[in-house]
Amino acid sequence: MDASGVSDSTDWLNTSLPALTTVESALRCQVCKDFYTTPMITSCSHTFCSLCIRRCLATEGKCPTCRGEEQEVKLRKNWALQELVDAFQAARPGVMKLAQRCNLEAGGRLAKRKLDDTRMEMEEPERPSQARKMRALKRIPSVVDGDGDDYYLSDDGLVPCPICSKRMKEESVFLHLDRCGQDQKRRESVTPSRPTTRSSVLADVTPQTRLPQHVGRALEHLPKLNYSILKENALRKKLSELGLIAGGPRSLLEKRHTEWVHLWNANCDSARPKLKKELLQDLDAWERSQGGSKASFNGLSNSGNDVMKKDFDGAGWAKSHDVEFQRLIANARKKKSSNQPPQGSKKDAERIGTTQDAENGAIDQTRAEQTLVVDPIDQNFNLREEIGKQDYAQRAAPAGTPLTESNSEMLYGCMRHEDIGYKAYPGGGRPSEGGS
Amino acid sequence: MASATASRRLMHEYRALTIDSPEGITAGPIDEDNVFEWEAMIQGPEETPFEGGIFPATLSFPKDYPLSPPSMKFTCEMFHPNVYPSGLVCISILHPPGDDPNHYEQASERWSPIQSVEKILISVMSMLAEPNDESPANVEAAKMWRERRGEYENLVREKVRKLLGL
Numbered sequence: 001m002d003a004s005g006v007s008d009s010t011d012w013l014n015t016s017l018p019a020l021t022t023v024e025s026a027l028r029c030q031v032c033k034d035f036y037t038t039p040m041i042t043s044c045s046h047t048f049c050s051l052c053i054r055r056c057l058a059t060e061g062k063c064p065t066c067r068g069e070e071q072e073v074k075l076r077k078n079w080a081l082q083e084l085v086d087a088f089q090a091a092r093p094g095v096m097k098l099a100q101r102c103n104l105e106a107g108g109r110l111a112k113r114k115l116d117d118t119r120m121e122m123e124e125p126e127r128p129s130q131a132r133k134m135r136a137l138k139r140i141p142s143v144v145d146g147d148g149d150d151y152y153l154s155d156d157g158l159v160p161c162p163i164c165s166k167r168m169k170e171e172s173v174f175l176h177l178d179r180c181g182q183d184q185k186r187r188e189s190v191t192p193s194r195p196t197t198r199s200s201v202l203a204d205v206t207p208q209t210r211l212p213q214h215v216g217r218a219l220e221h222l223p224k225l226n227y228s229i230l231k232e233n234a235l236r237k238k239l240s241e242l243g244l245i246a247g248g249p250r251s252l253l254e255k256r257h258t259e260w261v262h263l264w265n266a267n268c269d270s271a272r273p274k275l276k277k278e279l280l281q282d283l284d285a286w287e288r289s290q291g292g293s294k295a296s297f298n299g300l301s302n303s304g305n306d307v308m309k310k311d312f313d314g315a316g317w318a319k320s321h322d323v324e325f326q327r328l329i330a331n332a333r334k335k336k337s338s339n340q341p342p343q344g345s346k347k348d349a350e351r352i353g354t355t356q357d358a359e360n361g362a363i364d365q366t367r368a369e370q371t372l373v374v375d376p377i378d379q380n381f382n383l384r385e386e387i388g389k390q391d392y393a394q395r396a397a398p399a400g401t402p403l404t405e406s407n408s409e410m411l412y413g414c415m416r417h418e419d420i421g422y423k424a425y426p427g428g429g430r431p432s433e434g435g436s
Numbered sequence: 437m438a439s440a441t442a443s444r445r446l447m448h449e450y451r452a453l454t455i456d457s458p459e460g461i462t463a464g465p466i467d468e469d470n471v472f473e474w475e476a477m478i479q480g481p482e483e484t485p486f487e488g489g490i491f492p493a494t495l496s497f498p499k500d501y502p503l504s505p506p507s508m509k510f511t512c513e514m515f516h517p518n519v520y521p522s523g524l525v526c527i528s529i530l531h532p533p534g535d536d537p538n539h540y541e542q543a544s545e546r547w548s549p550i551q552s553v554e555k556i557l558i559s560v561m562s563m564l565a566e567p568n569d570e571s572p573a574n575v576e577a578a579k580m581w582r583e584r585r586g587e588y589e590n591l592v593r594e595k596v597r598k599l600l601g602l
């Protein structure tokens with residue numbers, strides 16, 4: 001597995017700061033397991049990414065955690081959490097580096113959990129991972145920080161602050177970190193801002209360059225459609241009005257529209273809304289990932305797995321799991337045969353492995369040729385010329401970039417996007433839902 | 437990003453399971469080209485007739501995972517009231533809350549997007565220890581388990597030994 005692929009709260013378990021596993025786990029959405037993206041709080045006080053909860057509610061109408069009835073209109077933004085997530089993500093790489101470094105010296109490795117632990121977890125209704133993780137923590141040899149270790153020490157004998165990179169004496173880092181974090185907060189806006197390493201650039205921008213929806217109107221949410229009373233032609237028309245592809249079978253049209261409403265509405269909640277172009281790309285990517293067993297669209301099929309390739313170290317998996325399987329099997333056999341006089345030959349012993357292989361081979365790997373009716377995004381996106389110059393990723397100036405005319409334009413670009421957002425959707429949002 | 441939801445989520449689960457998995461459980465994608473098909477190994481729980489066995493299974497995930505649950509199938513012989521003769525596992529955590537043809541399952545036990553592979557495998561482990569005979573997938577096994585427990589347990593033990601090649 002490529003470490004740069006997905007990060008996970010369990011990354012902390014093998015560091016000198018295993019307690020951060022619980023902290024990070026609390027900053028991640030239980031549906032997608034990623035850090036919260038535009039967290040929304042439900043009326044039952046559970047929090048999910050805006051997009052995640054919207055999709056869940058469309059499927060089930062219930063909170064995934066407590067199964068209480070919930071409606072999208074009741075969702076409220078959880079700004080404080082967004083801010084926390086941003087700050088944590090910004091600090092993560094530096095802290096992780098330090099924590100891994102410390103642990104290397106201590107040389108800790110986790111034991112497997114005991115099943116008793118997991119049994120108990122089953123009885124805990126919410127966030128069962130936490131209690132377990134706490135138990136897991138206890139088993140990790142605790143590492144006292146800095147017993148003479150010289151991580152990050154260089155010629156000047158100083159170490160950099162993981163937030164602002166200012167160099168200082170090692171023993172001052174922790175004290176400084178407190179202040180550094182607060183300074184950063186003070187300088188940045190009170191509203192959630194893009195995670196940055198502090199470099200005073202964003203901190204000094206004037207209020208009007210901040211993300212627009214905190215000063216201006218929010219993007220308007222799209223209403224849901226009652227598909228059962230909508231004729232197919234009307235639905236196609238609706239899709240074209242939205243700038244979406246209007247082709248494909250009826251069921252696909254509905255699913256496409258539903259997903260678009262989710263993407264759009266989640267984007268309305270976002271502190272850092274994307275351009276419509278990007279949303280269309282997300283929709284396109286979503287559409288390509290559909291198909292296959294359950295959610296099959298007539299004739300449309302695609303494994304959607306190409307996304308994974310770069311994140312996935314197949315050989316690593318195969319190797320580590322062969323070893324793991326063999327260990328399990330060997331243990332089992334040892335246990336069993338201690339009660340029973342062993343009579344099986346080595347050939348028999350490979351049986352599990354071979355039936356597995358046969359089974360694997362049988363698994364249908366067919367990835368039918370992708371026959372998407374989706375036109376290239378460009379043809380459908382009428383706003384491209386109007387905005388398209390700046391990529392969202394650069395819209396908020398990256399940390400450390402001096403605020404020049406061109407990147408201040410990036411910041412303003414977002415505002416323009418908002419304005420365009422209204423024009424982009426001639427059907428209009430439902431005003432009553434807009435202000436949430 | 438939208439498309440990656442299912443695969444990213446699966447990568448998270450896989451990653452977490454590699455770093456910190458419960459004892460007696462191993463699971464991960466079968467090959468790098470298809471993160472939607474997993475292979476799992478479950479250790480038979482102690483003090484049950486399944487003790488000592490290692491049971492291979494496959495998990496197939498839908499494209500809209502985690503909105504919908506995966507299906508799980510043992511790829512070894514499994515004589516159990518809640519496992520179809522085909523190997524398909526039938527327990528409530530693998531059923532979406534929407535459909536309950538049998539009307540016997542608690543909604544709270546069924547699938548929800550915050551459930552996980554790990555929870556499924558743990559549930560299956562406890563299913564091995566305590567079958568639910570209210571809605572058996574294997575009628576013969578259920579009947580034997582209910583009426584001739586000793587015979588059932590001996591049969592299971594025999595199958596476990598066979599599986600291990602002993």
Ligand SMILES: [Zn+2]
Nearest residue numbers: 029032049052
């Ligand atoms: Zn989420």
Ligand SMILES: [Zn+2]
Nearest residue numbers: 044046063066
């Ligand atoms: Zn809830």
Ligand SMILES: [Zn+2]
Nearest residue numbers: 079080190191
């Ligand atoms: Zn306030």
